[in-house]
Amino acid sequence: MNLRGRNKVNPNFNMSSMTDIVFLLLIFFMLTSTLVTVSAIDVLLPKAGGKTENNNSVAVSITDKSEFYIDKTFVSDKDLELEILNKVGADKKKTIVIRGDQNVPYKSVMKVIDIANKNKLKMILAVKGK
Secondary structure, X not given: OOOOOOOOOOOOOOOHHHHHHHHHHHHHHHHHHOOOXXXXXXXXXXXXXXXXXOOOEEEEEEOOOOOEEXXXXXXXXXXXXXXXXXXXXXXXXXXEEEEEOOOOOHHHHHHHHHHHHHOOOEEEEOOEOO
């Protein structure tokens, strides 16, 4: 008499569905990471090596016409210091990222650096990677 069951369970684990999910997640994160930008103001940054990322920052962009933008918002020369201090807040733990166009006059960049030094704020000069 044959007492064995007809249905045999295969103990092997198939990894194909797991790899499909991993590849889909990889493609998703690669595509969405290219859409993240620091600021929408189009400036040509000078080139240099190294990379710094800081999520706790305020971006100050300076166009080639010496126009100042703080996080995509236009700011006049007179209101620049007040607006930077409003964005940083009272704790002063945020870092100022200075994003100056490569053709911007030096005195415009120095104006932002002077404001940061006077108020004891941390600052970073943003450059384009090589």
